[in-house]
Amino acid sequence: MITIPTAHALLLAGVLFLLGLMGVMVRRNIIFILLSLEIMLNASGLAFVAAGFHWGRPDGQIMFLFILAMAAAEVSVGLALVLQLYHRIHTLDADQASRMRG
Amino acid sequence: MVQLLWLIPALPLAGFLILALIGARLPRRLAAVVGVGSVGLSAALTVCIVVGFLRGLPDHPSYSRMVWSWLAVGGLKVGISFYLDALTLTMMAVITGVGFFIHLYAMEYMAEDAGFSRFFAYMNLFVCAMLILVLADNLLLLYLGWEGVGLCSYLLIGFWYTDPANGYAARKAFVVTRVGDTAMAVGLFLLFDHLGTLQIQDLMIRAQAGWAAGSTLPTVAALLLLGGAVGKSAQLPLQTWLPDAMAGPTPVSALIHAATMVTAGVYLIARTHVLFTLAPTALTVVAIVGAVTLLLAGFSALTQKDIKRVLAYSTISQIGYMFLALGVGAWAAAVFHFMIHAFFKALLFLGAGVVIHAMDGEQDMFKMGGLRREIPLTFWTFLIGSASLAALPLVTSGFYSKDLIIWQAFASVHGGLGLWATALAGAFLTSLYTFRMVFLTFAGPLRTPVGHRPGWAMNIAMVVLAVLSLCAGFLEIPKTLSGGVHFFSGFIQNALPATVLAVSREVYESLFEWISGGTALLGAALIYILILRMPNFTTALVRSSAGGALHRYWFSGWGFDWLYDRVLVRPYVFLAHINRDDIIDSFFDLISWLGGLGHRVLSTTQNGKMRSYAAGLAIGAAVVIGMVVWL
Numbered sequence: 247m248i249t250i251p252t253a254h255a256l257l258l259a260g261v262l263f264l265l266g267l268m269g270v271m272v273r274r275n276i277i278f279i280l281l282s283l284e285i286m287l288n289a290s291g292l293a294f295v296a297a298g299f300h301w302g303r304p305d306g307q308i309m310f311l312f313i314l315a316m317a318a319a320e321v322s323v324g325l326a327l328v329l330q331l332y333h334r335i336h337t338l339d340a341d342q343a344s345r346m347r348g
Numbered sequence: 349m350v351q352l353l354w355l356i357p358a359l360p361l362a363g364f365l366i367l368a369l370i371g372a373r374l375p376r377r378l379a380a381v382v383g384v385g386s387v388g389l390s391a392a393l394t395v396c397i398v399v400g401f402l403r404g405l406p407d408h409p410s411y412s413r414m415v416w417s418w419l420a421v422g423g424l425k426v427g428i429s430f431y432l433d434a435l436t437l438t439m440m441a442v443i444t445g446v447g448f449f450i451h452l453y454a455m456e457y458m459a460e461d462a463g464f465s466r467f468f469a470y471m472n473l474f475v476c477a478m479l480i481l482v483l484a485d486n487l488l489l490l491y492l493g494w495e496g497v498g499l500c501s502y503l504l505i506g507f508w509y510t511d512p513a514n515g516y517a518a519r520k521a522f523v524v525t526r527v528g529d530t531a532m533a534v535g536l537f538l539l540f541d542h543l544g545t546l547q548i549q550d551l552m553i554r555a556q557a558g559w560a561a562g563s564t565l566p567t568v569a570a571l572l573l574l575g576g577a578v579g580k581s582a583q584l585p586l587q588t589w590l591p592d593a594m595a596g597p598t599p600v601s602a603l604i605h606a607a608t609m610v611t612a613g614v615y616l617i618a619r620t621h622v623l624f625t626l627a628p629t630a631l632t633v634v635a636i637v638g639a640v641t642l643l644l645a646g647f648s649a650l651t652q653k654d655i656k657r658v659l660a661y662s663t664i665s666q667i668g669y670m671f672l673a674l675g676v677g678a679w680a681a682a683v684f685h686f687m688i689h690a691f692f693k694a695l696l697f698l699g700a701g702v703v704i705h706a707m708d709g710e711q712d713m714f715k716m717g718g719l720r721r722e723i724p725l726t727f728w729t730f731l732i733g734s735a736s737l738a739a740l741p742l743v744t745s746g747f748y749s750k751d752l753i754i755w756q757a758f759a760s761v762h763g764g765l766g767l768w769a770t771a772l773a774g775a776f777l778t779s780l781y782t783f784r785m786v787f788l789t790f791a792g793p794l795r796t797p798v799g800h801r802p803g804w805a806m807n808i809a810m811v812v813l814a815v816l817s818l819c820a821g822f823l824e825i826p827k828t829l830s831g832g833v834h835f836f837s838g839f840i841q842n843a844l845p846a847t848v849l850a851v852s853r854e855v856y857e858s859l860f861e862w863i864s865g866g867t868a869l870l871g872a873a874l875i876y877i878l879i880l881r882m883p884n885f886t887t888a889l890v891r892s893s894a895g896g897a898l899h900r901y902w903f904s905g906w907g908f909d910w911l912y913d914r915v916l917v918r919p920y921v922f923l924a925h926i927n928r929d930d931i932i933d934s935f936f937d938l939i940s941w942l943g944g945l946g947h948r949v950l951s952t953t954q955n956g957k958m959r960s961y962a963a964g965l966a967i968g969a970a971v972v973i974g975m976v977v978w979l
Binding site for chain 2: 267270271272274279340341343344345346347
């Protein structure tokens with residue numbers, strides 16, 4: 247059985263996290279922002295799994311299950327907010343929702 | 349009777365309170381009754397106390413009574429407590445007596461004025477403050493009266509406050525006298541610091557016991573008190589406020605000049621005479637200040653056009669005589685002249701008020717004339733007052749009081765020929781400017797038709813004061829005249845020491861009296877010729893270049909106003925102008941400006957854009973992680 251080195255898995259997780267972060271910061275479409283958030287969550291999940299494998303313990307996979315559940319909840323709330331936002335300002339551009347500027 | 353002493357200042361105070369609180373709602377007649385009546389009752393009570401006091405002499409030369417404890421802090425205990433002796437009694441009698449007649453006169457003079465009750469409220473407070481000043485048995489209470497007098501003079505000089513010039517004159521009087529008051533306050537601190545009490549009598553005893561004559565401390569203390577006296581009494585160099593104080597209604601001028609305010613300085617020096625005796629230098633300064641002032645003011649009075657300004661300068665000059673008398677140790681003569689001066693100066697101001705009313709507010713003497721036949725009673729009383737001011741020999745009170753000063757300026761051990769000559773020159777000037785005023789106002793052709801004529805209240809006040817101006821002098825007659833009468837000096841010696849005369853000079857007394865009496869007559873005759881017989885010569889003299897320059901110089905009061913304006917007022921205004929944005933304040937402005945700047949910078953980060961918040965979060969997290977990992 248070929249084992250993948252932990253470092254590679256963490257590297258992949260890091261790259262995915264950064265990609266997600268870039269997406270959150272760069273994209274304006276709020277759907278894509280939510281997608282990028284999912285990528286960041288999954289990246290951190292991957293890091294947990296890799297770390298659990300490295301230490302030979304089940305904690306990492308248990309954490310991943312928690313993350314999965316939280317991501318599902320987050321997406322449902324997030325999509326509801328997106329719907330509301332679209333109702334109010336008729337666009338999905340996140341920058342348009344800036345009525346709270348100081 | 350003397351137990352009711354506290355009522356004397358309390359009655360005018362009550363009058364003030366009534367008029368100040370509900371005066372505007374009272375009918376005029378009632379306001380007048382309260383205003384005049386309160387001082388009248390005080391005057392009546394004073395008469396009773398004088399009678400009781402004279403009966404108690406010489407066993408009870410003084411009386412003191414604590415009415416109330418004012419403040420007690422540590423070693424300092426100050427009471428609202430009164431002290432009565434011959435000096436206080438004289439002052440009190442003049443303040444309430446002359447004050448009452450001025451009030452009576454003002455009742456008619458101010459009858460048409462919109463601020464009738466306000467006027468009497470201030471006048472009553474003025475009399476009350478002055479009574480507190482002379483009755484106080486400690487210097488702090490005296491200072492309360494002192495400042496009260498200053499406040500009331502401010503209120504009354506600026507009584508017609510709608511004219512900004514009157515407000516300016518009031519502020520000038522207040523600020524200039526405040527200079528002297530500051531010196532006096534420092535003097536009080538010094539006395540309390542070194543002698544540990546402010547009770548005047550204790551102070552004098554301790555000063556005499558603890559301080560050597562001529563040493564530094566009594567000299568400094570006496571000079572500081574002199575500073576206060578000079579300010580209130582309008583002597584050099586703080587005399588500039590008095591001519592401008594003519595902005596107030598004429599009864600106010602009468603009250604300020606005759607009964608209250610300007611004599612406060614004379615009283616202060618007489619009251620603390622022990623201190624001044626311990627400081628011969630200060631006493632000499634007093635004499636010189638008086639002598640120089642009486643001469644300068646006499647010259648200025650000679651050139652004025654405004655009838656009230658002539659009287660103002662004559663007051664400065666006459667107070668100068670009192671200072672001269674104090675300076676040579678002629679205490680009785682100073683107080684005697686104060687009393688006589690109060691009678692004739694009040695009379696002259698009241699007469700001037702009638703003249704101004706008759707001329708419908710005109711105060712320029714060159715536009716008057718010929719009033720002798722129009723208002724004869726005023727003419728005769730005014731003439732009596734003027735004769736008394738000019739000290740015409742034998743028949744007027746002014747002769748007996750002023751010649752006593754002139755004689756003692758020479759004969760006292762502190763006196764000398766120089767002071768005597770100055771006083772004599774001043775007497776000559778007095779005679780000149782007094783009769784110039786009389787001739788310009790009452791003689792010659794009628795130049796302006798006469799408006800108001802005085803009623804009974806004004807006439808009574810003037811006649812009573814005229815009688816006093818003629819007769820009060822007989823209380824003190826020099827011994828060269830029919831053996832002499834020394835009632836007044838004998839009376840005042842219960843409070844003040846007798847004048848020490850140099851023995852070698854006493855033989856000249858009758859000669860010197862002939863000289864000073866002749867001087868007054870000579871001045872009157874000379875001005876008669878100059879004004880009425882040779883008016884063209886006088887006009888030509890003023891028109892000539894040297895005469896004109898001198899005339900302008902004297903007219904402006906020896907340029908003191910000009911000097912103070914350049915040296916003090918303008919630099920101050922200039923500094924105020926360049927500092928109008930307040931340099932100190934700019935530091936605090938900087939703080940608020942920095943706060944505003946921070947606000948503006950930080951509020952730009954609150955742009956409402958979710959993505960930039962997310963970016964901020966990411967950068968912050970990266971920085972924190974970086975710090976944790978690498979630092």
